[in-house]
Amino acid sequence: MNDNNLNTNENVAENAALVGHCAEVKSQPQSLTEQTPVAPTVITPGPVVVKVPVVLAETNITIPVEATIKLDKEALEIKRIRKNVYLNQSRLIPFSQDGQFGTGLLFISGFIRKNIEYATKTCSKYGSPNICGEIRHCTVEVPFNFTTRITFIRQPLFTPNFGPSELEFFNDKNKSCDACADPVIGRNVCDQSFFNVEFFNEKPFTELVRADIAEIDIHTDPYKNCKVPTEQLFTKLTEKIVVNLTLKVLQNQQVRVTALA
Template structure:
């Protein structure tokens, strides 16, 4: 009787057959969604390449003709060598019989160039960093132990530049300048209206790039015990840092002032004019 109800339904005139409801094709729907995206390329087997020859042909180097012959690029301000003498005392975690190798790497955590008040051809350089040392030593047991330690250093120095930096324009700490008007009585300021001027001037920062480092080192072993083991190392190091200072500037490829009698104001000149007018 239950199967009978599945395939027939009762009406006023009697029983009528009803078709079995079709199942939704979930797979077709999923397939339609997948077909909406580009399928990934099937990776094939790789052949063994025995030889691949390439040819190089020089081509003419061409460039755009600038209506205003200037470029906006990083300008090297100075390439300098800094020398520092360091002395560090290191205590090994376990007694050592012999130092096998000491690997050293220099890391700068700060290299900040601040425009100096001495002039546009000077900057004050502030450097902090550390020397990461990986000490490998034998403790007499037949095994090589590994110990890592950092030796910090800092340096403050005034540097003379080979190329001039851009003049640093300053902003006021409170950059709101108010303009008040007299009231109609001419005896006080008008309390119902006022105006103000806000300004900020942005300067290109001077970037610092580490080019190379050299470490000249002498290790003095101390605190020997009766078995000839030690756990103290005094290091005397001469550290050389080679740095390049860069600043993004607008550089003229030629002197445009020689080719034209009249010249418009530059951005920096216009900013300075506005500053002079409101200060």
């Protein structure tokens, strides 16, 4: 076998190996399935009471946050930061102690989930501005919390609980050991009766309507390259963030509506 045949076989094997490592896409057309409309079963027309979430308040809050993030590798440049806001606690005190009627205090805590994509430096030629590297990512959570006063559009509905009631019974047959003494008249020490009532109220809850995030990232203690002053490496960055949240405070309440035919 000559050298040309050997080279041809090697090329075929190499191409086959490359093809085996490439991505594959398989597509299959889908048929359209017909559907039949179904008329919903509804209540008869007339007055009806429903239990639905009622908006107690809607508010817009601006929260300043500062965070320091340390990356696991030296970064050359931040490529992209994807941000999502989550709330993990929401508590409402539905009354104010300072006499401001129709207001309450809202306690909120949450975090900003940040996925940071950044470029790293793996190789460079001395004295040359050309740099090669990899794209890495790091996911962190930046916590925040705040307390704010809200003004109710509609007052929350609560029924307070009262202490237990106690009944005492009369008794005129309590006698001492002295046979000649008069009977003791008063409370029956053998019987007691209690009455207790508990009301279970609907707990107000919060919905996150909108979140706007503006930030500035400051590289902390960068490693400067005197040969290429336009490039620098860093592992730590300080973020100054302004989070603007739009929140709804709701409570399930019973509402009377009229069902139409």
